[in-house]
Amino acid sequence: MSIKGVLVNHHSIARDGQVYFGLLKQTMFDNEGTLRLGWWNGYEKLKHKRIDVKLPDQKSEDPIVMLKNTFDTDQGLILEGTLAIPVEINSPSNGLYIEFGDNQGSAILVGFRGVTELGTMQADGSGFNSEKQVDREMSFGKTADFRLLLKHSLLEFYLDDILMECFSLPAKATGRIGLIQGGQNAISDLQAWW
Numbered sequence: 001m002s003i004k005g006v007l008v009n010h011h012s013i014a015r016d017g018q019v020y021f022g023l024l025k026q027t028m029f030d031n032e033g034t035l036r037l038g039w040w041n042g043y044e045k046l047k048h049k050r051i052d053v054k055l056p057d058q059k060s061e062d063p064i065v066m067l068k069n070t071f072d073t074d075q076g077l078i079l080e081g082t083l084a085i086p087v088e089i090n091s092p093s094n095g096l097y098i099e100f101g102d103n104q105g106s107a108i109l110v111g112f113r114g115v116t117e118l119g120t121m122q123a124d125g126s127g128f129n130s131e132k133q134v135d136r137e138m139s140f141g142k143t144a145d146f147r148l149l150l151k152h153s154l155l156e157f158y159l160d161d162i163l164m165e166c167f168s169l170p171a172k173a174t175g176r177i178g179l180i181q182g183g184q185n186a187i188s189d190l191q192a193w194w
Helices: 041-046
Strands: 011-013 019-021 025-029 035-038 064-066 077-084 094-101 104-110 116-122 129-134 143-151 154-159 162-168 177-180 187-193
Touching: 011 162, 077 094, 104 143, 104 154, 104 177, 116 154, 116 162, 129 162
Parallel strands: none
Antiparallel strands: 011 019, 025 035, 035 162, 064 177, 077 143, 077 187, 094 104, 094 177, 104 116, 116 129, 143 154, 154 162
């Protein structure tokens, strides 16, 4: 495989002190000349086997709708889909809920202009405690493609192949993932691989 451009490497330290070599990131320049880190296409080879994403049987009014899958976070997971970007500053955020314990997990909330918040949340959608807010100060359309990479307690989250954040969960992910949909059909086209 030939490599085009400059790749960046780093390490990540989980909250339990475990050190991991992070995924390589592709360097990218946006239309304004801002250097950004993004998804490296060489990592398409991480997609070993497709996993059938099992959606809930019916529409739910619950703030978090859990997928029927329990993913193997020891193997690792790539979850991809399309996410609606809220069009107004006070519109509800859309995102993902990653369970790490009984009735608790971490949330990735994507709001107006793609501003992304990460933090802990209860399984009923209450008690969100924002630990990190990321504003890449860039324009997204009405929707953005997302990639979630998850292994043990570490995750990486990308919007339109731009790295939004590397994040460590308080504990190892259980493999249960939920959808946080501020609007109808806010998250679609889900695909997963280990």
